Amino acid sequence: MSEVEDTLFENADIDIQALPNVATSNFNPLAGNYFWVIFFRANLIFLALSIGFFIFLLQSGEVNGIKIWAYLIGGFTAFWLFLNIFLPFSFRKKGFSIRERDIIYKSGLWWTKIIVIPFNRIQHCEVQQGPFSKIFGLKSLTVFTAGGGSSDLKVNGLPDNKADQLKEFVLTKITNEDE
Amino acid sequence: MNENNPFSAPSRQSPAAIVLFLIKFLKITVRQAWPALIPLLVGTRKLDFSDWYVYALIIGVAAIYLFFSIFSYLRFYYHLNEGEIVIKKGVLTRTVVNLPFEKIQTIDFKQNILQQVFGVVEFAIDSAGSKKQEVSLTAIPLHQAEALRQFILDEKKQKATGQVEEAKSEEAISHEDSLILKLHISDLFKVGITQNHFKSFGLMIAFSFWVMDQVRKITQENDFGEEEIEETVVNYANGTLFFWLLFTLFLVFIPFVISLFSTVFRHFNMQLSLSKDGLKLTSGLFNKKQRSTTLNKVQATAWGHNPLQKLLQISTIKIYPASSASIRLKNILTIPGGKEKHVNILLENLGLGSKDAQFKTHQISEFYYKRTFWIVGIIPAFLATVVSFWNWSFYSLFFCLWPVLVGSTTYLQYKKWKILVNENILRIQFGLFGLHNKIIFWHKIQAVKISRTPFQNKYGLANITFYQAGHQIKVPYISIGLAEHLQSYALYKIESDQEGWM
Numbered sequence: 001m002s003e004v005e006d007t008l009f010e011n012a013d014i015d016i017q018a019l020p021n022v023a024t025s026n027f028n029p030l031a032g033n034y035f036w037v038i039f040f041r042a043n044l045i046f047l048a049l050s051i052g053f054f055i056f057l058l059q060s061g062e063v064n065g066i067k068i069w070a071y072l073i074g075g076f077t078a079f080w081l082f083l084n085i086f087l088p089f090s091f092r093k094k095g096f097s098i099r100e101r102d103i104i105y106k107s108g109l110w111w112t113k114i115i116v117i118p119f120n121r122i123q124h125c126e127v128q129q130g131p132f133s134k135i136f137g138l139k140s141l142t143v144f145t146a147g148g149g150s151s152d153l154k155v156n157g158l159p160d161n162k163a164d165q166l167k168e169f170v171l172t173k174i175t176n177e178d179e
Numbered sequence: 180m181n182e183n184n185p186f187s188a189p190s191r192q193s194p195a196a197i198v199l200f201l202i203k204f205l206k207i208t209v210r211q212a213w214p215a216l217i218p219l220l221v222g223t224r225k226l227d228f229s230d231w232y233v234y235a236l237i238i239g240v241a242a243i244y245l246f247f248s249i250f251s252y253l254r255f256y257y258h259l260n261e262g263e264i265v266i267k268k269g270v271l272t273r274t275v276v277n278l279p280f281e282k283i284q285t286i287d288f289k290q291n292i293l294q295q296v297f298g299v300v301e302f303a304i305d306s307a308g309s310k311k312q313e314v315s316l317t318a319i320p321l322h323q324a325e326a327l328r329q330f331i332l333d334e335k336k337q338k339a340t341g342q343v344e345e346a347k348s349e350e351a352i353s354h355e356d357s358l359i360l361k362l363h364i365s366d367l368f369k370v371g372i373t374q375n376h377f378k379s380f381g382l383m384i385a386f387s388f389w390v391m392d393q394v395r396k397i398t399q400e401n402d403f404g405e406e407e408i409e410e411t412v413v414n415y416a417n418g419t420l421f422f423w424l425l426f427t428l429f430l431v432f433i434p435f436v437i438s439l440f441s442t443v444f445r446h447f448n449m450q451l452s453l454s455k456d457g458l459k460l461t462s463g464l465f466n467k468k469q470r471s472t473t474l475n476k477v478q479a480t481a482w483g484h485n486p487l488q489k490l491l492q493i494s495t496i497k498i499y500p501a502s503s504a505s506i507r508l509k510n511i512l513t514i515p516g517g518k519e520k521h522v523n524i525l526l527e528n529l530g531l532g533s534k535d536a537q538f539k540t541h542q543i544s545e546f547y548y549k550r551t552f553w554i555v556g557i558i559p560a561f562l563a564t565v566v567s568f569w570n571w572s573f574y575s576l577f578f579c580l581w582p583v584l585v586g587s588t589t590y591l592q593y594k595k596w597k598i599l600v601n602e603n604i605l606r607i608q609f610g611l612f613g614l615h616n617k618i619i620f621w622h623k624i625q626a627v628k629i630s631r632t633p634f635q636n637k638y639g640l641a642n643i644t645f646y647q648a649g650h651q652i653k654v655p656y657i658s659i660g661l662a663e664h665l666q667s668y669a670l671y672k673i674e675s676d677q678e679g680w681m
Binding site: 007008010011012013014017018020021022023024039101102103106110111112113114115116118120121123125126127128129130131134145146147149151169171174175 | 262263273277278279282538552624630632651666676
């Protein structure tokens with residue numbers, strides 16, 4: 001934990017410095033296969049968009065001259081290369097952690113984000129499998145909080161059985177916490 | 180768990196669901212694609228119904244819809260498990276939803292005309308989640324739906340019997356409503372004067388346009404030449420300063436009076452009271468309105484004032500109850516024109532102590548305004564000046580005022596930002612010209628997010644967001660150390676919480 005000039009507040013009943021730190025907890029990486037899901041999805045979308053764009057340009061007939069075409073194709077290739085270099089790095093930054101009383105998900109290479117939901121604030125959870133993930137035998141787990149939307153948390157790229165296990169685990173946690 | 184659970188085996192809905200799904204898909208398509216569909220039916224590019232491919236297209240689309248409807252039905256299963264309802268669904272993307280009974284807030288039956296024809300109901304479960312995540316069964320035969328609801332409610336009750344008795348004993352203690360605050364007519368006039376009048380100003384402008392339109396129509400009907408009327412108006416206008424004075428007065432004064440009186444009527448006899456059921460806010464002269472929330476459901480409390488309100492020593496008080504995102508705004512209890520003492524009384528009643536309780540104060544980083552000054556102020560202004568210089572020459576130097584505006588406003592905001600912390604409470608202060616406060620219990624938070632931009636990573640800064648049920652508090656540009664302390668402490672308070680948060 002980085003240095004803080006002074007304490008959070010006086011007369012705390014616990015030592016705040018000694019509380020477990022979220023950022024340094026043990027993060028599980030997502031299943032390696034999931035990279036290919038992201039990879040294929042991103043490339044497919046990119047391919048579809050660029051094909052659409054070029055067909056539109058060809059059909060409109062407004063772009064003339066070999067030079068402009070060279071620039072356009074060069075630009076698209078550069079972006080495509082950048083995308084595929086960026087993806088593995090950003091993939092490595094994704095991870096989740098299950099602690100005794102909460103679940104953590106982090107992501108982001110440059111713009112980082114880390115979200116924590118305690119089990120006793122989870123409303124329900126859901127296991128999903130998209131067509132791509134199905135090929136690789138992966139599932140995703142989403143946990144929902146009350147009021148919905150922005151504070152929900154989704155863990156992608158979990159191996160089939162692990163996703164179901166995790167869901168069972170979270171479910172027992174959230175029903176026990178309520179008593 | 181009840182041994183004889185009749186719903187333990189996964190079962191499908193009524194086949195009527197196929198038709199209902201089909202109609203739902205059609206509705207979604209039409210709602211989202213109507214701008215694209217209209218030109219196909221009318222206009223220059225409309226479909227020629229003598230061509231065979233048009234029929235092929237229609238049949239193809241219909242086949243896809245039918246396919247999805249049938250498979251949505253075939254692949255939709257629900258059953259009741261140990262203390263929870265489980266739904267498996269999805270044609271391409273398989274989804275499994277588990278909803279524990281304790282999380283269920285209400286169960287509604289809905290029936291549209293088609294559902295009435297088929298004798299089925301939509302079984303809608305509200306779990307205080309986001310709207311699209313609510314659990315709903317589209318077509319369940321009525322008798323089965325009733326059995327299902329009864330079963331779930333019985334199970335839920337069995338689990339909660341302990342809590343019910345506790346609540347009853349509490350009831351006996353405080354039976355009478357106690358009045359927290361009441362707004363008098365004089366307070367309401369203050370509110371009416373100090374509120375934002377832009378809305379009624381806009382209405383007034385719209386009204387003027389409408390009047391002008393009417394006048395034009397009348398003149399056309401009566402065979403006056405349009406020019407004639409315009410000429411008279413123009414002559415009159417040019418001729419007299421009086422006209423313009425009147426016009427300005429009309430535009431400024433009338434909206435003011437309108438919003439003043441609408442405020443007074445709307446909030447007439449406003450009372451906030453505390454009873455065994457929680458807070459109750461009643462108001463209105465013509466339309467009586469009542470809003471209420473249990474104390475437990477209150478997520479955040481806010482109060483604040485703009486400079487005018489400060490002058491008259493009144494603030495706007497807002498109470499945010501837990502609610503799903505879609506109806507959030509409707510649920511907020513808003514009290515305009517509260518006084519210092521009202522704020523204090525309310526906070527005391529909510530167990531939040533007095534307004535001036537002991538807090539440790541933290542500030543946000545000065546990079547907040549410095550960074551905004553560069554990114555939002557200087558850089559865009561520089562680019563705009565350079566680009567527009569060729570056309571507008573020295574007029575484009577006006578863009579240089581933009582950074583001044585951005586810099587000064589964000590500096591003011593930076594000065595106002597404060598994070599006040601004590602053992603049980605998190606309070607923030609912010610504002611531009613006014614000053615606003617938000618106050619929450621640590622244990623009423625349900626998720627914490629720390630996000631950082633590359634810049635913030637470099638300078639050891641972070642943004643932190645505290646999520647509540649239907650409400651959130653975001654604090655920008657604090658040191659990462661402070662952010663992590665706030666996060667750890669919030670988690671500690673939530674995870675050791677015994678009271679519940681809604």
